[in-house]
Amino acid sequence: MTKGWQLTLALILLGLFTLFYQGLWGDPRHIPTVLIGTDAPNFEGPDVETGQTISLAQFKGKVILLNFWASWCYECKVEHESILQLHQLFKDNPDFVMLGVNYQDKLSDAQQYLQQYGTTFPHVRDIKGQLAIDYGVYGVPETFVIDQQGKIRHKWVGPITGMVYTNLTQKVIAPLLNSQPTTTTS
Amino acid sequence: MRIRFTLCLAVLLAAPFPLFAAVQDETDIDIQVREIAKTLRCTVCQTENIWESGAPLAQQMRGVIRERLALGHSTEEIRAYFLSRYGDYILMEPPKHGVNWLIWVAPFLLLLIGGFFLYKEVTHWVRETPTPPSQPLPPLDDQARKRIERELES
The missing domain is CATH 1.20.5 (Single alpha-helices involved in coiled-coils or other helix-helix interfaces)
Known part of the structure; x- marks a missing residue:
């Protein structure tokens, strides 16, 4: 085998090894979303605590944070304090709305969870899972930010803690509330 | 013995009928749900399609397919819907x-x-393997020739 062919073979093997290595260390939960910049699907559902119907359309023109969660989800418990903190930070802004979406859960479990860990914002029940599928959700927690024009501007898969929290509040929500649109994704 | 044999035979012959009945019970929508679900990946299982998966999300996705078929959506429209929500990843066969x-x-x-x-x-x-030089075989001596003839005749 000539040196040229040996070099070609070595390069092919190196390329394959790089792909394998990248796949080995990549986050299997990270699936690129196709929803950024698209219209946020409208939905209607009962409030977990009161049973009253909540619709996304009623918050038109506001910056909306949607947080998908479930009582059986460990990472949802991990992020719960930060989520409450985030609401505390923006709740006085009339252009900001925060909604929880309870996903694949029993109503009693969801209600008990909210009583135990506390909540300061409404939560919609996704009874049939249609809402989650409309938002391309494949696990919880997942968080979406919708801008004043009703477009999905940001999606994050996993708990909102640490740097993720800082990035979400300072680089996504605050600029949107100050009408400085950004397009970011997880 | 004969009764036992007849009973076994009857059970064996009757066995396929419930299965056949189950297949017959499958409606057109069931068949369409299965065909569409087989082409879509279960996003929480990674290697299974949503027809084979028992994950709650896969069950809900099958429900969405059924609802949309009942509303008159075509196979392509339903696949396009899932594609618009999850991207190419949802397809079992990458486009x-x-x-x-x-x-x-x-x-x-x-x-x-x-x-x-x-x-x-x-x-x-093959090019590098040395081929052994061909050498003429030594002639048979009388003793060997006679031995061969004897063995051929026997």
């Missing part, structure tokens, strides 16, 4: 465009490259 072509072509390309290198190596070995 043949852009960088996806690599997935389809790479195995054959690697096979060709491997075959080429194998061919080159084998021809190289």
Whole structure:
């Protein structure tokens, strides 16, 4: 085998090894979303605590944070304090709305969870899972930010803690509330 | 003995009928749900389609397919809906465009490259293997010739 062919073979093997290595260390939960910049699907559902119907359309023109969660989800418990903190930070802004979406859960479990860990914002029940599928959700927690024009501007898969929290509040929500649109994704 | 044999035979012959009945009970929508669900990946299972998966999300996705079929949506419209929510990842078979072509072509390309290198190596070995010089066989002596003739005659 000539040196040229040996070099070609070595390069092919190196390329394959790089792909394998990248796949080995990549986050299997990270699936690129196709929803950024698209219209946020409208939905209607009962409030977990009161049973009253909540619709996304009623918050038109506001910056909306949607947080998908479930009582059986460990990472949802991990992020719960930060989520409450985030609401505390923006709740006085009339252009900001925060909604929880309870996903694949029993109503009693969801209600008990909210009583135990506390909540300061409404939560919609996704009874049939249609809402989650409309938002391309494949696990919880997942968080979406919708801008004043009703477009999905940001999606994050996993708990909102640490740097993720800082990035979400300072680089996504605050600029949107100050009408400085950004397009970011997880 | 004969009664037992007849009973066994009756059970064996009757066994396929419930299965046949189950297949007959499958409506057109059931068949369409199955065909569509088989082409969509269960996003929480990674290697299963949503027809085979028992995950709650897969069950809900099957429900969405059924609802949309009942509303009169076509197979392509339903697949397009899931594609618009989850991207190419939702499809069990990656669509043949852009960088996806690599997935389809790479195995054959690697096979060709491997075959080429194998061919080159084998021809190289054949060329380098020394062929033994052909030498004329020594003539048979009388004793050996007689022995062969004896053995042929016996």
